[in-house]
Amino acid sequence: MMIEAANIRKKFQAETVIEDVSLSVRKGSVYGLLGSNGAGKTTLLRMLAGILKANRGSVHIDGQPVFENNAVKERVIFLQDDLYFFSQYTPKQMAAFYKETYASWDEERYTSLKQMLGLDENKKINKLSKGMKRQVAFWLALSSKPDVMILDEPFDGLDAVVRKTIKSMMLQDVAEREMTVIISSHNLKEVEDICDYIGILHKGTILLERDIDDLKEEFHKVQVAFRKGKEPVTDSLSLVHKEKRGSVYIYILRGNKEEIEDHFLSQEPVVFDQLTLTLEEIFIYEMRRVGYAEEDII
Numbered sequence: 001m002m003i004e005a006a007n008i009r010k011k012f013q014a015e016t017v018i019e020d021v022s023l024s025v026r027k028g029s030v031y032g033l034l035g036s037n038g039a040g041k042t043t044l045l046r047m048l049a050g051i052l053k054a055n056r057g058s059v060h061i062d063g064q065p066v067f068e069n070n071a072v073k074e075r076v077i078f079l080q081d082d083l084y085f086f087s088q089y090t091p092k093q094m095a096a097f098y099k100e101t102y103a104s105w106d107e108e109r110y111t112s113l114k115q116m117l118g119l120d121e122n123k124k125i126n127k128l129s130k131g132m133k134r135q136v137a138f139w140l141a142l143s144s145k146p147d148v149m150i151l152d153e154p155f156d157g158l159d160a161v162v163r164k165t166i167k168s169m170m171l172q173d174v175a176e177r178e179m180t181v182i183i184s185s186h187n188l189k190e191v192e193d194i195c196d197y198i199g200i201l202h203k204g205t206i207l208l209e210r211d212i213d214d215l216k217e218e219f220h221k222v223q224v225a226f227r228k229g230k231e232p233v234t235d236s237l238s239l240v241h242k243e244k245r246g247s248v249y250i251y252i253l254r255g256n257k258e259e260i261e262d263h264f265l266s267q268e269p270v271v272f273d274q275l276t277l278t279l280e281e282i283f284i285y286e287m288r289r290v291g292y293a294e295e296d297i298i
């Protein structure tokens, strides 16, 4: 495992913000940490990045404890929610600083990102807009080519084009050199297209943690219709949702895709289609299954 947190807790004065969280992120994967405002995402990420010490439990990156461990931190980039820069610096001066810190700094990429983003490397960062500051943060982060990126609500305030550029470069690093990424967000749609795993943090505990491919294999949506309005038999199936539109029945089910297909086809329907489920739909049903309404959590 690239990132491994075991039974970590964090208290601020009397308030327990992280209860007992264990989490593992495999090398070369992208983990989406979802949760509502105040769920504890930032606190958890700060512990994973080694800038905040857990009261209990441990955090390791690539087998090394992270807290105040410079050898580990040199391989990790943490983009905080409230970005911190030496405010009087220009991107060019910051780049010189990053070059010193990160042995894997890639000058060529720095130059090509400069062109892609169209930013002035000689303008003081504190004179840039909020979105542009975030672009600078990514510019430096992606040029540093870290082994691990820990990103706290990274895409807020970025326009669609920049978002796409950044996401695709990030995914290129994940695919080509197995960079490991953990991203917090309260927006499932925002992270759906880039994550392999999703964890939902709620009131300081991980409520649900799943591999997205497994989830997509487990849930299915079909529409089916019969002659003369006959209702399909579904007794032996694991139904999570049922809807009727005219003479067409729409079902969301858990289970094996082929078995579900066989089940319906044996009843000789006039219409049978497998439909695509969004991750958001799947999560609504998963949250309900564990006793929560999705809208209360994310």
Ligand SMILES: Nc1ncnc2c1ncn2[C@@H]1O[C@H](COP(=O)(O)OP(=O)(O)OP(=O)(O)O)[C@@H](O)[C@H]1O
Residues within 6 Å of the ligand: 012, 013, 017, 035, 036, 037, 038, 039, 040, 041, 042, 043, 044, 081, 186
């Ligand atoms: N330094 C601190 N001192 C005291 N309490 C803190 C501190 N940092 C965070 N908290 C508390 O911890 C809880 C979780 O905060 P955190 O910032 O981790 O949540 P979050 O999930 O990132 O929220 P958001 O989505 O709003 O950014 C909040 O109740 C917050 O008030």
